[in-house]
Amino acid sequence: FKVTAITGTTFLIDDVRLLPGVVSGGETQEVFYWDAGIPPGADVWVWWASEYWSHVSPSVNDGGFEESTPNGTFPDAGYWHLQTSGGDCTGQCMGAAARSGTAGLRMKTGTDGAEYWVAAFQEYEAYAGDIFRAQVYARQPSGYGWVSGSEAYLQLEFQDAWHDCLGSITSATRVTSSGQGWTLCEIGDTQAPYGTRYVRLKLVVRKPSGSSGQSVCEFDDCRLQQGNSFNGDFTEDPSPPEGTKVFRSFCVYWSGWGIFFTNSTTNLSAYSNGYVKFWLKSHGYNKIEVQSVTAGVTNTACGASYGPTTNGQGEVVWQHKVIPVQNFLTDNASLDLSHIQSPFMITDPTYDHAYSVDDVKWSMSP
Ligand SMILES: [Ca+2]
Ligand SMILES: [Ca+2]
The missing domain is CATH 2.60.120.260 (Galactose-binding domain-like)
Incomplete structure (x- = not known):
């Protein structure tokens, strides 16, 4: 986005948006969570154990x-x-x-x-x-x-x-x-x-x-x-992978969150040979799922599960995760990419600690 003015010109600009589906840096992608938020028409839903x-x-x-x-x-x-x-x-x-x-x-x-x-x-x-x-x-x-x-x-x-x-x-x-x-x-x-x-x-x-x-x-x-707590605007991570905000959760027994299109679904069928990509920093265990809803029928598919994201020194660090979309279809062949209601769901099923996520996208590049 670039604006150039000449001397003496008056102009106003409002509501500039980078919409999903753009080609950015040569990469065909749709971004579902980053500093700019989540797509219009989507919301973050959370789930957790009623435990302390x-x-x-x-x-x-x-x-x-x-x-x-x-x-x-x-x-x-x-x-x-x-x-x-x-x-x-x-x-x-x-x-x-x-x-x-x-x-x-x-x-x-x-x-x-x-x-x-x-x-x-x-x-x-x-x-x-x-x-x-x-x-x-x-x-x-x-x-x-x-x-x-x-x-x-x-x-x-x-x-x-x-x-x-x-x-x-x-x-x-x-x-x-x-x-x-x-x-x-x-x-x-x-x-x-x-x-x-x-x-x-x-x-x-x-x-x-x-x-x-x-x-x-x-x-x-x-x-x-x-x-259990969820903070989609956590601005105090010492090394956020993208921008300044990350999505931080504190998990007691189990918890999760996802991005859901609330009154519609989105068509991601162009990405059947693409990838779900995001950054993860987790003390515990996480599984990544997506969900489609077609004519009232819900299909959920798991694409990957991860342990703590530790480096060689045992420190919990940010790791870039890439999941082939085909993994989700292998898990559940009924997943309908043309009617995706949730393009990203993350659940910590077992452990008590914090996990953070940033820069969630579907992309044609691994
Ligand atoms: Ca006592
Ligand atoms: Ca960010």
Whole structure:
């Protein structure tokens, strides 16, 4: 696309498009996913298991505090870290703080007015678009200090690569009064913002700044879970194969997505001796399918399956994948290339991790 003007000319341009079916660089091709999006009349559909991956649970990574020694010191199993306003703020793993099992966490602010908050936290890798949820039980143990106006709650904080906070969310339900019994503090599905590299799970006790006296709260049965997520505009891949955006998915048990023509089909019969080409970066296992719909009859065909895209050093890297269209016809001879509803479907059937795709096209060149 090129515009040339001469001096004194006024002109306006709008809505310039490169349509599918073009010959680009000598290559006859139709592009179905790239930075410019997907073809008009198509949409991305997704499918996934209704499951969550537990980074932390009562039995995983010391979410129940049973992996640490219940001796009145900070949890020593290595998962929890202490963050405080200083001084005498503490966290103690102990049997008396257990809601279930044999241990829980007792957190205390200092008595000095400046020592007004204390937090125990765990931290995990996270990226823009990842979906997390969390919960913990908290109570105020009768007979122990509680400054009026204090709160105990659960917090999720998203941080960038330098551990600067990008945003946080706290549980709506919290401990706010002396003697309050075990209270479920929850944060529902929350999406990590642009720039995220870490998600931090925090158990917080806070009294009004400057007020003297100690506030004590106990926590147990903590969970941090990650769900299936899809981000078709992920702009933070360090080496995108085409442009700046890639399609990133986080898979729990199984998930997939595809490009579907929503009210029609497209005719790709000219590519019967061509190729389906795309870039893949995957920690897990993926199969590639296409689908035709002819007079209400759906035919799905698998063209290839792949393992993790690792290089010789075991690193997960981008790999260019090329599948002969004939592979799909070998898998299912009833596939009708003249009525393709989905020219690309990718499913991770077995594993839990991220996979990314870019630059999906059908082409006459391998
Ligand atoms: Ca416990
Ligand atoms: Ca791209």
